[in-house]
Amino acid sequence: MSVETTKQVxxxxxxxxxxxxxxxxxxxxxxxxxxxxxxxxxxxxxxxxIDHDKVAVVSxxxxxxxxxxxxxxxxxxxxxGRAVPFAMGLHIAxxxxxxxxxxxxxDLVSIGGNHFIHTARRNIDITVICVNNFIYAxxxxxxxxxxxxxxxxxxxxxxxYETPFNIPLLAASSGAVYVARWTALHVRxxxxxxxxxxxxxxxxxxxxxxxxxxxxxxLNKLGTGLSLMKFYHDNSEIRHGADxxxxxxxxxxxxxxxxxxxxxxxxxxxxxxxHNAGIFGDKYKPYGGGNGSD
Amino acid sequence: xxxxxxxxxxxxxxxxxxELHIIKERCKGCGFCVEYCPKGVLQLSDEFNSKGYHxxxxxxxEECVNCDLCxxxxxxxxxxxxxxxxxxxxxxx
Numbered sequence: 001m002s003v004e005t006t007k008q009v010x011x012x013x014x015x016x017x018x019x020x021x022x023x024x025x026x027x028x029x030x031x032x033x034x035x036x037x038x039x040x041x042x043x044x045x046x047x048x049x050i051d052h053d054k055v056a057v058v059s060x061x062x063x064x065x066x067x068x069x070x071x072x073x074x075x076x077x078x079x080x081g082r083a084v085p086f087a088m089g090l091h092i093a094x095x096x097x098x099x100x101x102x103x104x105x106x107d108l109v110s111i112g113g114n115h116f117i118h119t120a121r122r123n124i125d126i127t128v129i130c131v132n133n134f135i136y137a138x139x140x141x142x143x144x145x146x147x148x149x150x151x152x153x154x155x156x157x158x159x160x161y162e163t164p165f166n167i168p169l170l171a172a173s174s175g176a177v178y179v180a181r182w183t184a185l186h187v188r189x190x191x192x193x194x195x196x197x198x199x200x201x202x203x204x205x206x207x208x209x210x211x212x213x214x215x216x217x218x219l220n221k222l223g224t225g226l227s228l229m230k231f232y233h234d235n236s237e238i239r240h241g242a243d244x245x246x247x248x249x250x251x252x253x254x255x256x257x258x259x260x261x262x263x264x265x266x267x268x269x270x271x272x273x274x275h276n277a278g279i280f281g282d283k284y285k286p287y288g289g290g291n292g293s294d
Numbered sequence: 295x296x297x298x299x300x301x302x303x304x305x306x307x308x309x310x311x312x313e314l315h316i317i318k319e320r321c322k323g324c325g326f327c328v329e330y331c332p333k334g335v336l337q338l339s340d341e342f343n344s345k346g347y348h349x350x351x352x353x354x355x356e357e358c359v360n361c362d363l364c365x366x367x368x369x370x371x372x373x374x375x376x377x378x379x380x381x382x383x384x385x386x387x
Contacts, residue, residue, distance in 0.1 A: 013317065013371045025370060030322035030347065035369025043366065187366040226325050 018042045018052070020072050028063060031225025033184030033210030037131055038067055040187050041102065044194035045073075055098045058087040060107035063138045063212075064131045067102040081111030084119045087126045095269060095288030098127070098198055105132040105146040109165050113145070120174035120203045122268045127197045128205045130167055133212035134249075141215035148251040152219045169244040171205040172261050178204030179261040181247070183232040184211060186257060193259065202267050209255060222252075312360025312375040314352050320372035323347030327364035327373055333357040336364065 019042070028034045045055065057075040059068035060083035068075035074097075078086045083103045091099045101108070108116050108130045119126070134151060136142040141154040146167065150159045168179045178200045182190040190208060197204035211217060211228035222228060232255065239247075240258040247256040266274065273286040301307060314335065321343060328336045328350050335358045339351035350373070352358075358375065365374045 013374050014365070015371060019371065025320050025322070028369065031324040031326070032369060035371065036326070036367055039366055039368070039371065185367075187363075191366075224324075226329060229326065229329070 015039060015042045015046075018045065018072055020070055023070055026070055027066060029212075029214045029225075031211060031213040031229075032063070033133070033208075033212075033225060033229070034064060034067070034131060036184045036187060037129070037190070037208050037210060038070060038102075040191040041100070041129065041194050042071075043187075043191040044198065047191065047195045048198060050098065050198075054096060055100065056087075056090055056094075057100050057102055058083045058090065059101070060103040060112060061138070062104040062107050062136070063133075064102065064104035065107060065138075081107055081113075082115065083107060084112055084115040084126075084128065088115075088119055088122075088124050091124055091126050092269075095125070099125075100198065101126060101128045103128075103130065104137075105130055105134070105165075105167070106136045106144045109167055109170065110145045117170065117174040120171050120176045120205075123175055123177060123202045123265050123271075125201050125267045125269065126203060127194075127200070128171075128203070129194065129197075129208060130205060131208045131210050132167060133210050133216055135212055135216040135219075137212050137215050141219055146249075148249055148253075150251040151216070153215075154219065164249070166244070166248040167207045168205070168247060168260050171203070172244050175203065175265070176205050176261065177202035177263050177265050178259075179207075179244070180205070180259040181207040181209070181255075181257050183209040183236050183255060183257060185229050185232045186236070189238075189257075196259075196262075200262070202265055209249075209257075310360045311356075311378040312358040312362075313378055314355070314358055314364070315374050315376060316349055316352070317372045318343050318349040319345075320370050321347055321349035322370050322372075323349065324369060325350075326367040326369065330367055331364055332361060333359060 055073050057068050057071050057073050059065040061080040068077045083101045087099045087101045132146050134147050136144050143153040143156045145165045147160045172179045178197050180193045193206050197206050211225035213225035236255040236257050238258045239256050269288045276284045335354045336350040337353050338348045360375050360377045362375050
């Protein structure tokens, strides 16, 4: 077998202009799916051709919370569970910016669950990327509100018995206008979905199922993250517009992915301006222009 | 490959070629690029990088069609693909 080595390069990776290279290599484990998800977001930002000075990334705490520190954009690493309210404040203060919340399942729907549903209810124009690895990874593998029934974690050594959240259903029933789910293996579709969600006016959610090799896979004896990627390849089914009640994830069962919801609703600022214009008439100056353009 | 037939207009199509660049020190040896390369261009090497991982190596450089799948799947930003321009190919031929 002829073995040819490639050029040893210290050349630039094409996405380096979007990364803080002084912090790379990142801390994520080998076969973790988070790096792939960050790469997909960088690709979506490239596709959109928007001014990167007008994009802000907000993260909470956890493995996924590190994303804000690795992206060379306006970024903010907030307190645990509070990524969404910080992003909401940022959006209200600067409606011209695209605000992206990039955080994990434990941060967004457990500790920040209340913020998550109320921001969706108000239809604040932000994009939420929720990376779901089914476990609290950074703190050592405790059971999360997304851990499937029967899956093991450090705090449920004989298997989990609590019903997990169905995150797309939670977001859609709370008032989100765009809901999609992909696995870390669906890189191209995920990047397209990120681009759609960022362009969408209103609360948009993309759930990304990502492998956690060190805790979820190891505690459940599922192999490495690569084995989980193979599992996603064999067991994920693309079903756009699926009934959200049917897409809950069971332990090692079929994962339904796709774009589930894409509707139009007035955003928070639209509703504010419409309501106040109705009351104050011509005296009212609309805030934020209503379309986020000024 | 096993999954699709040969296109009927294969003579008229120009198959792009790519050159892989591997940043070995950044690699964590996850094997995503090796597993999902549709052409089987890569394999994990026996050498170690300074973190103790086995970075991939290119075993079939002529097979690469610049699909970029290794690049988009790599979680560590450690591999990327550059398209070889057509002029260079003509010189090679």
